[in-house]
Amino acid sequence: MMRLGYLFAFIACCIALVSPAGAHEIRPAFLQINEISTGLYDVLWKVPVKGSMALNIQPEFDPAYTLKRAGEEALLDGFAVYRYRLAGDQGLPGSVVRVPSLRNTTVDVLVNIALEDGVHYSFVMNPKDPQVQVPQTPSSLQVAKTYITLGVEHILGGIDHLMFVAALMLIVRGWPMLLKTITAFTLAHSITLVLATLGLVSLPPPPVETMIAFSILLVAVEAVRLRRGQTSLATRWPWVVAFAFGLLHGFGFAGALGDIGLPQTDIPLALLFFNLGVESGQIMFIAAVMALVWLLHKSVTLPERAPVAAAYAIGCLASFWVFERLGTLFV
Structure with missing residues (x-):
């Protein structure tokens, strides 16, 4: 798993370095x-x-x-x-x-x-x-098709959410823990997505977006500490961190869905399939990373410092987002 971890890290680093500086720049x-x-x-x-x-x-x-x-x-x-x-x-x-x-x-x-x-x-x-x-x-099928498409497009265009998933890969040891961690993240952001969209809970967007960026930075720091032989709650039980920050990311998804709008006569159906679209996009991202892992594993040998380089790359990008979004808190 360690060699695969290096490959995960290399891919995450590449994604981070080529990512646009802002997330969700283009909305429907x-x-x-x-x-x-x-x-x-x-x-x-x-x-x-x-x-x-x-x-x-x-x-x-x-x-x-x-x-x-x-x-x-x-x-x-x-x-x-x-x-x-x-x-x-x-x-x-x-x-x-x-x-x-x-x-x-x-x-x-x-x-x-x-x-x-x-x-x-x-x-x-x-x-x-x-x-x-x-x-x-x-047709209810048309509503389902519309919102699952929007969900997929949102998560694949949401570089910050994908960077959080990539950062989680750097602190996870073993496939069972990876599955458990991603499941916890999915469950958590599904909860707050539903509650926020239905108006049962709410948080203002600027602090939410800032804290999402901070969550990526925190996990990147934990990835560096792990490679230095230090452990913490995040590295021992990454699914706990994934669940906690997943609740926060759910507010970000809800904000995007609020911008898009919901059909008033089909809110439950649209909400369900938007969430399924988000999950489908997330699975597509993880599957793409795994496919690249397999290809790279067959063709190249990555340096031992690849995980640290990846964590620094993701952390630098997240730091930029933190300071950029802090400015919106005072506008």
Whole structure:
């Protein structure tokens, strides 16, 4: 296991060194369409802001509909928010919703449609396929597909969460303990994700994001201490640390889900499949690391200091995040 530990470390180091400095930089755009009377709709369009500029993307509808601005643009939590009034002589089911300029971005669009009779639709558009035909009949399967996709994309785009998992690999000894540790992390962040999303508990995002970065730094420090022959609670029972900090990471997932939005008529289903998507993405990451471990184990011999180098790399990245996010506490 020790040689495999070096390989884990090398991979974690590479990931840390090539990671972008900020996590969750690109979030999905959000299109909410609410029918207020027959053929008349309120439209809410939220577009991620990069720097000081909102992405130049706009929704389009079939020629049978007229889309007009209904209010001024506003900035809210990193999004540019636009409101429209959509009118047409026919119902939205069967029509096409598109965002043509989405092809020039790396952003997905979550679309929620709520009709006056209580029927609800949810789906995702992506840059490769920036349009969708609204089905005549809504499907729970579509909601499940939409939110499991968003969950996978969120965790794979959340470099800080993946760095925490990578750091845990540096302090875990043996496959049984690795399984136990990852299970504890999964259980913990699932608990707070559900509680926070349902509004039963809440924490402000800036302290949560800062503490997530600090949790990565702490585990990286413990990895260095372990290679120096020192032990602690974290290295003896890493699953305890994974569970404790997993509760904190769950608030981060809940914050992302809050930005995305939930279909009000399918909250339990959407919440379940978003969480399953997060877990699927996490498993994909671990599986990818294991696959690289196997390949590297067959082809190269890593230096004995690889685990320490990896821990320092992850720790430096986490330190940058800590100081960067501390600034948001005083804004």
